Amino acid sequence: MKQAQMSQSAGLFRLPRLLRTVRPKISAKDVVHGLMVLPALVFYIPLFVVPILLGLAVSFGDWSGVAGALDMEWIGAENYVELAGDRKFWSSLGITLRYAAMVVPSQLLIGLLLAATINSGKGMLSAGVKVAILTPIAMSAVAIGILATFLFSPQIGIPALISNEPVDLFAEPNGALLGVSIAHVWGGIGFTTFIFLAGLQAIPEELYEAAKIDGAGLMARFRRVTIPLLRETTIVNLILIFIGAFRSFGLIYTMTRGGPYRATEVLSFFMYKQAFVSFRMSYGSAIAVILFLIIATITLFKIRLTRAGTTRYY
Amino acid sequence: MIKQQTNKLSRRDFLKATAAGAAAVGTGAVPLPVAAQDDPINLIMWSNFSAGSALEAVDAMVAAINEANSDIVVEHTGFQNEDYKATILNTAFAGGAPPDIFASVGFEWLFAFVRPGAVLDITDYYEANLRDRYIPGIEATYDFEGRFWAVPWRVGSTPFIHYNLNLFDQIGASPDDIATVDGLMDVCEKGLAAGITPIGFGNKNQWNAVHWISNFVKNIMGAESANALFSMREGSWADAEPIEGATRMKTFVDNGYFGNSLNESYGVGSQLYWAGESLMLGTGGWEVSGLVRKMEEDPEFRGDFKEFPVEVGKPGLGSDWIFWGSLWAASASDDNAAIQARLKVLDAVGSAAMQGLSFQVRQDSYAARGAVAASGVEIAGPTAKYYELYENATALLPIPDVAIPTQATATMYEEFQGMLLGHVSVEDALNEIADAIDRFRPE
Structure with missing residues (x-):
């Protein structure tokens, strides 16, 4: 049985008697936690927080990005007002949502199936699937994009093999989006699968045995045991894939x-x-x-969802 | 970006230095490393010439400059054209680490770096030393608000059509047939009937169609009105005449005159012609050098070129050409030594001697008077024909993809390609372009 709760007692570190009587707002545990994250903050603040703040500042100016940022003219919220009326911005947002709509369910379902296959498989099947899905994890988006371009090439790719008059997938708007989505799913499926695999392997075998004794078949066990207990894993995967789709750049740059x-x-x-x-x-x-606000909103949503339904196996 | 030159250490030198260092440390007498006064200055030079004869030409120039100047060492890196234009140079400038010297393709593109003060203003040096070097009118390509920002290297014209005489004979066509647009279309139809791609094109990178559409528009509007449109003095791309010109281009695409090459890169499209698989190649002066080489390598190949055809009953292209330009510029600096070193390189690459050297390698275009004579190259065959046309050029007109504001360039590129591929109507595409130009029109 796994115990997810942490002990509430301070335990490890106790403050001197005098300080304990003062009842400080910052507890010793907080201090220890702060010290533990300090090394990470040393890198995180200059490398992430400062650029984000600079980006925010630049968004309120009129800067070409070439040189002379210090002479930037401040124009307030003009860029945001222009964005609100920019057809191309809304069109891009729509395309991003369509892209996410193609990528998210596919990657989620295929990842779950592959994880289930690996989890239940034995020997060669399991090893073969693992190798096949692990390979793209080690590849950059650019490499995946180049490979996918070859794969879909009407001259030397799959279209040339299956048709005498091969179709150029990337010549048509929908085809191009589909092609990039397939490459995206292929590139990300390994990570999704392994998160699902971790979730599957965390489900106690006893639950399946109990369900079996109660007469549940394979599908029933999957529906009644696996799916509910994979809720958090699914939410994590869902959010990560969604964010990945929103951040996708390398594949688009390389392929289309x-x-x-x-x-x-x-x-x-x-x-x-x-x-x-x-x-x-x-x-x-x-x-x-x-883009940051959209992704931050999704992330907060994910945090709320996962907090609300922490699974415990008692 | 200036670095003191560092020499590679041999293993023997390394051992000697280690021993000396150890001895010095042992005696407590380690001097601070001080760069010698006469150490040459390294200059980073970037260009969009990463392969072929253009790269050979630049490398030959750089080797000659390094040979002639012991106080500077120029290190040239050539990047793939599209990446260089779209990302590499912009990012380097944005990151505050631009090269010392850089090649600039197109004019408005250079001015995008000039505006924020990132380019070295060479006006005083230019006035004192360079002004008389160049063929007339060329200064417009690097004159921004009355100041000079670059030296020209190769400047040429785009409205050429190359043709394969062997294939023309095969389909019963004559070069005279393509003197008019209607005649060109007839020849294309003959090519299609014979199963030959009429024109090798390639517009995946989207700049080639801008040249062609500009030619059609100029044909219809006449030089004066087109000049006014291209330089944003009057008119709009959404007017009837530009729409007619763009529609002409669309007709060529819809009739299949470019075969399947429209969505290929320029390299793939032009290779159709050089491989003898297309009747013609729609391109610019830079391919004259390719023609010379091709005819040397393959005596069976009979190629030639002529000016872009005219529309019957319309004003036509006129005698002034649409130019493209390749310039060299330097990034700005506060360091006088750096400025002097950069000026020295610009002086060299803009000289007749260096342009003559590059002309030996690549016989297409030049900017400095006397470059051809300095090259020692005998002008004959296609080159002689080209230079007859080149010398007759009477006016200079920046091509619209560089004359329009940089912020609108991407819109023009993608709208034209979208229009040609049938994703947007001609009218909508040109309206979009006109809007973009209006939004970013310089005050």
Whole structure:
């Protein structure tokens, strides 16, 4: 039986008697926790927090991004007002949502099936599946994009093998989005699978045995035992895949550059084009802030969901 | 970005240095490392020439500059053209670590770096030393608000059509047939009937169509009105004449005159022509060098080129050409030694001697007077024809993808390609372009 609760008593570190009588607002445990995260903060603050704050500041200015940021003209919320009326921004947001809608359920379902296969499999099958899904984890998005481009090439890829008149998937808007989505799922499936696998292996065998004694078949055990007990794992995976879809850039850059005709121009690529191609770093930063807010909202949602339903096996 | 030159240590030198260092440490006499006054200055030079004869030409120039100047060492790195333009140089400038010297493709693109003060203003040096070097009118390509920001290296014209005479004979066509747009379409139809791709094109990177559409628009509007449109003095891309020009281009695509090459890279599209698989190649002056090489390597290949066809009953392209340009510029610096070193390199790459050297390698374009004479290259065959046209160029007109504000360039590129691939109507695409130009029109 696993005990998820931590002891509430201070235990390890006790403050001197005098300090204990003062009843400080910051407990010794807090201090210890603070000290433990300090090394991480030393890196996290300058490398993450400061750039985020700088990006936020830049989004309220008019800076080309080339040089002379200190001379940036402050224009208040103009970039955000322009974004609100920018058709291309809304179009990119729509494409990002469609992309997420294609990626999230596919990656989730395939990941679950693969995890279940590995979990129940023996020997060669399990090892083979593991190797197959682990390989893309070790590859960069660019490498996956290049491989997928070959894979879908009408000259030398799968289309050339299955048809005399091979179709160029990337010539059509929907086809291109589908092609990038498939590559995305392929690239991320390993991580999803292993999170599910960890969740599956944490489910006590006794529960399955009890269900079996009660007469539950394979599917019933999957529905009544596995699925409910994988709730948190599923939420974690769901959120991670969703965030991954929103942040996707490398694949788009490598495979389609946002084309054909902006059909795969997700928000992150739209942001890149504004900042680095059109020399509108401030406008790009405003898009980055919006993207950050979307992802932060999803993350908070995830935290609430997982807090609400912590699974305990008593 | 200036670095003192560092020499690689051999194993023997390393052992000697280690022994000497150990002895010095032993005696407590370790001097502080001080760079010698006469150490050469390393200069980082970037360009969009990463392969082929253009890279050979730059490397030959850089080797000659290093040979002639003991106080500087130029290190050239060539990047793939599209990545260089879209990401690499912008990111380097944005990160505060630009190269000392950089190649600039197009003019407005250079000015995007000039505006925030990231480029070295060479006006005084230019006035004193360089002004008389270059062919007339060329200064417009690097003159921004009355100051000079670069030296020209190769400047040329785009409206050429190359044609394969062997294939023309095969389908019963003559180069005279493609003097007009209607004639060009007839030849394309003959090519299609014979199962040959009419025109090798390649617009995946989206700049080639901008040239072609500009040619069609200029044909219809005439040089004067087109100049006014391209330089944003008057007119709009959403007007009837630009729409007519863009529609012409769309007709070429819809009729299949570019085969399947429209969504391929420029390299793949042009290779159709060089491999003898397309009747023609729609391109610019830079391919004249390729033609010379091709004819040397393959005597059976009979290629030639002529000016872009005119529309019957329309004003036509006129004698002034649309130019493209390759310039060299330096990043700004507060360090006088750095500035002097950079000026020395710009002076060199902009000289007739260096441009003559690059002309030996790549016989297409030059900017400095006397470059061809300095090259010692005998001008004959396609090059002679090209230079007859080149010398006759009477006016200079930046191509629209560089004349329009940089912020609107991406819109023009993608709208044209979207229009040609059928994802957006001609009218909507040109409206979008006109809006983008209006939004970012310089005050």
